Amino acid sequence: MNARETVIKIVGVPQHTPTNEAITTFAPVNIALIKYWGKRDDQLNLPVTNSLSIALPTKGTTTTIRINHTTHDTYWLNGESVDKNSEFFNRLHYFCDLFRFHPSYHFDIDTKNNIPTAAGLASSASGFAALTLAFNQLFRLTLEKSELSILARLGSGSACRSLWDGCVEWEKGQREDGLDSFAHPYEAATSFLDSIGVGLLIFAKEKKKMSSRDAMLTTVKTSPLYSQWSKHVEQDLTDIKRAMSQHDFIRFGEIAEKNALAMHNTMLTSEPSINYCNASTLHYREKIWALRKTKCPIYFTQDAGPNIKLLFQKESLSVVKEEFPSAEIIFLSR
């Protein structure tokens, strides 16, 4: 099954006529505590393992879509027209083609992120999730969240987790067509997460060196550590769920941090080596480890970019503010 067939399978026979109204949607950024790294199907973005994330309720993507009556789509990102020769343009175009239920349909898409784009802060996840929600409304598809999650996954794997607030688990699924590979809320974590803060330490705003798609492919193909990765993830998922149910923040932080480091170490051992860290990443990692010894439990996670996301409890807020004055702080409870 290819991506287009997946869309048809989910939305049915494509006779959908779009509304002429402009539709605006929002989807939150999600940060993986247990990472998705590696695909079993590159076209359908089917993962090798389950993954678990938390949404940042106020950070994400707002997208406005309307049908235009010309012969081509127009895409705007943060107020600027998207360069037709860019990789981002191609990804958007590919995704829009999946929803072009009639060749005459063209779309104006205006998308705004309130976090830096493509710097390992999951803007593609919130972006494709917001766009999926927009297509759902534009064509009045009234799909279930699980179906929207499958469709968002076709744009970017982690986008399938950006349709909910709170803690979300993405089931890897077994099927080759991926119809059992979608996300759902992990409600058992809700009361624990109410007391957790995330600090975004954004010291690098430039676009990442290598897309996560290419980096995953290279890691799966060449890293000698990759064969261990799915075992790690399974264990980490079980352990972090237990830690959250026991309100054990230290264990929670240890597992999330260890999982992120294992992902980065796995890709470092690829051929060629993939390194998303810079000198500031290493500096802040050291600082966090030192603070843990002297002040209070602060942990971190890191995605496909140099920036660091702090994980801490409400009672450590004053230390976080003092030690990381540039960090943008977000609490997970609304």
Ligand code: PMV
């Ligand atoms: O969905 P992608 O292709 O942007 O990959 C996301 C990869 C990580 O952010 C590093 C991990 C994750 O689970 O979000």
